Amino acid sequence: MRTGSSDQTLTLCERVAQHLAFIYREVEPGPDCPALAEELLAIMRLASDTPAPPTHVNQWDQGDALVLSYGGSILAPGEPPLRTLKHFLDRYLQGRVSGVHILPFYPYSSDDGFAVLDYLSVNEELGDWEDIQAIADKYDLMADLVINHCSAEGEWFRNFLNNRDPGRGFFVTAAPATDLEAVVRPRTTPLLREVQAVDGPRHVWCTFSPDQVDLDFRNPRVLAEMVRIVRYYLDNGVRIFRLDAIAFLWKVPGTSCLNLDETHEVVRLLRTLVSHARPDAMLITETNIPNQENLSYFGNGNEAHCVYNFSLPPLLLNTLVTGDCTYLKQWMMSMPPPQHGTAYFNFIASHDGIGLRPAEGLLSEDELQALIGTMRRFGGHVSYRRLADGESKPYEINIALFDALQGTVEGPDEHNIPRFLCAHAIMLGLEGIPGIYLHSLLATHNDHERVEETGHPRSINRHQWNLAELEEALADPTSEHGVVHRGMLELLEIRQRQAAFHPNATQFTLHLGCQLFGFWRQSADRRQSIFCISNVSALAQTLNLADINLIDTEAWQDLLTGRPFQSRVEQVTLAPYQTVWITNLPDHR
Template identity: 30%
Template sequence: MTLKNQVQLITYPDSIGGNLKTLNNVLHNHFSDIFKGGVHILPPFPSSGDRGFAPLTYLEIEKEFGTWEDMKAIGENFDILVDLMVNHISMRSHYFQDFLEKGRASEYADLFITLDKLWEDGQPKQEDINKMFLRRKKPYSTFQIEETGEEETVWTTFGKTEPSEQIDLDVHSEKVKELLTEFFVNFSKNNIKIVRLDAVGYVIKKLGTSCFFVEPEIYQFLDWIKELADSLDIELLPEVHSHYSTQYKLADHGFWIYDFILPYTVLDTIMNKSSDNLYRYLNDRPEKQFTMLDCHDGVPVKPDMDDLIDTKEAREIVDICVERGSSLSLVLSDEHKSEDGFDVHQIRGTYYSLLNNDDDAYIVARAIQFFVPGIPQVYYVGLLAGENDVESVEKTGEGREINRHNFSLEEIDQSLEKEVVQRLLELIRFRNEYPAFNGEFKIKPSEKNEVCLAWEYGDKYCELFIDLSTNTTTIDYLNEFGQLVHDTI
């Protein structure tokens, strides 16, 4: 399929009004001309944890959210993007529960990575684990098999519990390939247009490596799954948090990638009132990207920004964000921290709050995002200029809940009355409709405290000018009569 070069929404299935039916109604009533690029619906599948990211199956929709018919109804008017946690599946899935009952006799046993698939004697070696990019203190979990009473230890990259809720899949297994094929066929039947390969960087486990984005094996898997997706007219979006050079390799391989560098770079631009780092970045980046400022996690720092930032300067930005109410996700492995000990993985907070709830600064941020080449995504909290949800963090103990507030219909109506939200909607409409965004991107010379970006396509031209000293945003463009319009956003 051909992706639409227009703005997409990112939302949980229950974050805008409570379920998929209500989401569809809200989209029609308020945002029919806003999210012409589509809707990324964060995991709507039955799940045992991690707010949908520990799925039991992709063949069903969680009953509390609705049905596949509700998904198809949204898909009639908006291209839908869904996640496939290609690295893992829930401990409570039918597949793993059968393994827990029967052990190696289970028909699903080969879906999982028992440690003897890595170490011949099944005993983990610490010197191998020390080289790995860890997401938990140890990358495996031990379970007791019901029928035999024996213990089985399987690979578990993610998960906060012990044993983990998220069980890694063995992508070398034909059983896993059959399962993924079944999931993709079901997506196609239900009119899913784009699939995000969540945590795809972790799928290859190879001793002596970091077990993250292991080359060339990662490309062999990606080529296989791309062939599958192409056969069903589904576009893929690999999700990889890594050094930017890794992202660029994916782009060179022909894949869409996420612009995980932009969110921090925009913060830096606004907080330091300097376009130097932004311009340096824009002069050397792939254009085939999905751009974002906020998402269900946090603003990426390490390892995404490695070699692009000075850690002392980064610490200053991080400290400002913390002063404004943000929290931090930290790198666990000493080997993957900076030499000076800088260990910030992500900054957690709503993007509006990161900018101190400053309307003008927020519009500056979105204007930069929309003028940077790529398909822009706007997270639902950012759409409604949401502020940090500290109460939800305290209630759940989950730091990421700071930017995961569920909006009632009343709260949506109230948010739409905010001036900053109306300004944002105006900006999105311009990004969706103005033809020049399908043309040539230009970085215009400007002073250090200014940003000037432009697009040209045939007789259409638009130019964004930002004065960072005052956070003033203006757009000049040629209208349908060839007249120059000067618009302050």
């Protein structure tokens, strides 16, 4: 039985203690849950009678979109990169985004920030907390709570090896003979790493890499330290917490150690604490796993505010390189509308690769292999994960999205830019909050040199721009970087004005064949409808307006071109990868 009680007769301290009792129910000896609850409230500076925030309230609208970026993605001589990033956002995004996700900006030892050395510091190569706060003052700031693991070079792990605090008992260990065959792995490196501690050899649990050692939340001191970090981030302007790799948090040998009940309860506990501390704060779970498992992190509206829509990137990419939307449409029809107070976080590119686990059960094995083969021809790499039988299986495709969409399964063609903008027009029309990778706004290509420098396939999509070179490219009217940037800003600007693009507005999938992908959005007040239809093929396609049942008494117009439609039986020719947003209220807000 899971908790997550919404009983308003309970005090906040009682609710927190209830979460803790469930989390530690099988831990011996377990903590004094009421006392631990009081400690956590003290860390968060909350009183037991702090009023509960309203539930099932949407803290977002169609004006919300986030840009995702490393703190050091744009460099200028003599200026901290975080300051350069803010100047770029202010000048080149022109109010088109409401928030920014700055990927781990803490000191780290590996994995481009996800092996954290010190959670409470800003990497001095990027800037300082004043730079972070300056961004948070103007944009909704999303930051990573790297909760599953930390660096093997950090103070906590050094103290663990020397049996000192803080760090004593902070990390998961297991005997080499332990049956761990059922554990789900996202990597091919060994799960256990032998280290020498003052009391002898220990085998520590490393889900992701030998330098990223998993924290042991069975120890309540670990939970208390993580809550202390959450409070510090709130104090420094963080509004949105990305719970990194949260699905792997709790370990029980003999199980998959993935999505365990205790993990879900930790999310519910963090939701309770964060929402009481800042009612407009949000939790987003990063769970690169099959679709139904991913959706479970909504809970009953009491876990994540948003879940990453991980199945969208591989399905949309597959659609655009095959010219067939069948799989994407089937998935869309199976997706439940999030209840109020929750939303999908839509993205099609990120600092990581295009995950293939979220496509399991959605794309056939033949489709997956064809997609992988096409991406390899376009300069991409493939990362693998280890299965229980010792075999390896493709885990993600590593490629810059602009290069991933340079052609179809037939090879490269002349439709790169239209295809790329089509992908984003589809994403921006879908129910949910859009997250746009900075490099998608800039049409950044594969960075093969960076892969050679780092030895990591993911570096292909983590280019660092020189600001002067970037500004020159954006100013050139013939540059693909400038064309894409202007096209993306136009899509974002139009989206912001449409009530039917509210993240929770009604959505229905349309059935227009395999080459036309379409869906209908309707605003909460039912005044505005938008029919979002994209030609996902390299050939012109005919759209019969009779197939989408436009109401005769309304005047309909394409938001993207301004073209009016005079008759509900009109036929419209869509060029390769053209999108239309057909609405009855083009200026509805």
